[in-house]
Amino acid sequence: MARKSGSDGKKTAQVLRAAATRLFAQYGYAAVSMRQIAAEVGVQAGALYLYTPDKQTLLFQIMDRHMDDLLTAWQGESADSPADPMARLEQFVRFHIRFHLQRVDGVFIAYMELRNLSKENFAVIEAKRRQYERLLEAILQDGSAAGRFELCDSKLSSYAIIAMLTGVTTWYRDDGRLSVEKIEEIYLCMVRGLVMQGSAKTGS
Amino acid sequence: MARKSGSDGKKTAQVLRAAATRLFAQYGYAAVSMRQIAAEVGVQAGALYLYTPDKQTLLFQIMDRHMDDLLTAWQGESADSPADPMARLEQFVRFHIRFHLQRVDGVFIAYMELRNLSKENFAVIEAKRRQYERLLEAILQDGSAAGRFELCDSKLSSYAIIAMLTGVTTWYRDDGRLSVEKIEEIYLCMVRGLVMQGSAKTGS
DNA sequence: GTCTATAGAAGGATAGAC
DNA sequence: GTCTATCCTTCTATAGAC
Numbered sequence: 001m002a003r004k005s006g007s008d009g010k011k012t013a014q015v016l017r018a019a020a021t022r023l024f025a026q027y028g029y030a031a032v033s034m035r036q037i038a039a040e041v042g043v044q045a046g047a048l049y050l051y052t053p054d055k056q057t058l059l060f061q062i063m064d065r066h067m068d069d070l071l072t073a074w075q076g077e078s079a080d081s082p083a084d085p086m087a088r089l090e091q092f093v094r095f096h097i098r099f100h101l102q103r104v105d106g107v108f109i110a111y112m113e114l115r116n117l118s119k120e121n122f123a124v125i126e127a128k129r130r131q132y133e134r135l136l137e138a139i140l141q142d143g144s145a146a147g148r149f150e151l152c153d154s155k156l157s158s159y160a161i162i163a164m165l166t167g168v169t170t171w172y173r174d175d176g177r178l179s180v181e182k183i184e185e186i187y188l189c190m191v192r193g194l195v196m197q198g199s200a201k202t203g204s
Numbered sequence: 205m206a207r208k209s210g211s212d213g214k215k216t217a218q219v220l221r222a223a224a225t226r227l228f229a230q231y232g233y234a235a236v237s238m239r240q241i242a243a244e245v246g247v248q249a250g251a252l253y254l255y256t257p258d259k260q261t262l263l264f265q266i267m268d269r270h271m272d273d274l275l276t277a278w279q280g281e282s283a284d285s286p287a288d289p290m291a292r293l294e295q296f297v298r299f300h301i302r303f304h305l306q307r308v309d310g311v312f313i314a315y316m317e318l319r320n321l322s323k324e325n326f327a328v329i330e331a332k333r334r335q336y337e338r339l340l341e342a343i344l345q346d347g348s349a350a351g352r353f354e355l356c357d358s359k360l361s362s363y364a365i366i367a368m369l370t371g372v373t374t375w376y377r378d379d380g381r382l383s384v385e386k387i388e389e390i391y392l393c394m395v396r397g398l399v400m401q402g403s404a405k406t407g408s
Numbered sequence: 409g410t411c412t413a414t415a416g417a418a419g420g421a422t423a424g425a426c
Numbered sequence: 427g428t429c430t431a432t433c434c435t436t437c438t439a440t441a442g443a444c
Binding site for chain 1: 230231232234235316319320356357360361363364365366367368370371372374375387390391393394396397398399400401
């Protein structure tokens with residue numbers, strides 16, 4: 001039959017994003033075909049074009065929503081932000097780890113598929129990525145100005161922290177020896193060391 | 205004419221690896237065609253198969269040589285390794301940053317294209333990656349045992365250090381404000397803080 | 409050692425039936 | 427809302443000429 005019984009456009013659209021997210025994360029955008037995605041969704045390839053004008057837009061929407069979710073989630077989390085810079089830093093570290101472990105596929109795509117975005121789409125995503133980075137930079141600068149942190153370099157410290165925190169997604173396994181809570185504690189410990197190391201300070 | 209004047213198989217093979225490395229790093233393995241590589245090399249597509257049995261092997265060889273170069277370079281560098289764990293750690297940090305900044309394309313491929321390797325090829329590369337990780341783990345464990353480091357977690361500390369050091373490749377620019385020497389100093393400063401943070405120690 | 413030519417498969421995207 | 431069928435392009439890899 002032409003229309004499957006119980007089929008639903010809204011739902012298919014969601015299933016499509018979910019399927020594409022999973023496949024892009026696993027095999028990479030360029031390596032995944034529209035036919036593969038269609039098979040995962042349970043429709044024929046042509047039907048996908050009811051929900052996306054093309055493959056590029058599909059990738060962009062996945063990444064764009066991911067970044068929006070990230071920024072929105074942090075806004076919610078930090079609504080009642082503590083005044084103490086160290087407390088805010090700890091809040092950020094915990095948030096970053098938790099969010100990234102919950103959305104491993106999205107994170108993977110957001111970092112690996114940047115080069116497959118068109119120029120215009122890249123600019124949009126890159127701006128949101130910078131926006132997120134600046135959240136941490138602001139915390140570090142505030143803490144530094146208040147004399148609570150001793151940073152080796154204010155910009156590189158934020159790059160280093162984000163890199164080490166995001167790295168968790170590359171080795172974390174649900175059945176590993178460490179709970180998410182425990183992982184947060186360990187990274188908090190390391191980040192504290194990193195922002196309290198003033199002996200070889202190089203200015204910012 | 206059939207054979208270009210001055211053409212040279214040995215040289216073409218090298219040019220091929222170089223061209224493929226550049227293109228794979230820029231656009232990704234799956235997005236780059238053999239025709240594109242051939243154009244970069246300056247030959248027709250069919251001629252590439254004199255130097256590689258297929259595209260997959262080309263990717264594998266690039267990654268495999270990269271890992272061999274990395275391990276060999278460290279062997280040379282650490283031939284006269286200092287006894288002091290902190291000195292060895294500093295040697296590793298400087299080496300890692302310097303090597304990775306000199307070989308940005310290779311690093312990019314080695315991290316991003318793992319999923320495009322066949323199962324067998326993946327196993328080979330993954331083993332060498334683990335081998336490299338263990339070099340740092342050994343330094344951290346020795347230093348910890350000698351009471352010179354206070355680690356939050358011995359395994360996660362090594363993951364965190366490698367992640368933050370490798371992250372340098374994502375933002376470094378030749379014409380940026382910081383020299384490689386200066387970058388090494390800053391990361392040394394941060395790594396010191398990371399391995400001397402014992403207050404919230406969680407064991408290993 | 410490299411070329412041209414091409415086989416054969418797979419890709420993105422569209423048209424029209426139901 | 428989805429299917430089938432298909433257009434047209436592009437891909438990897440090979441064959442045979444030079």
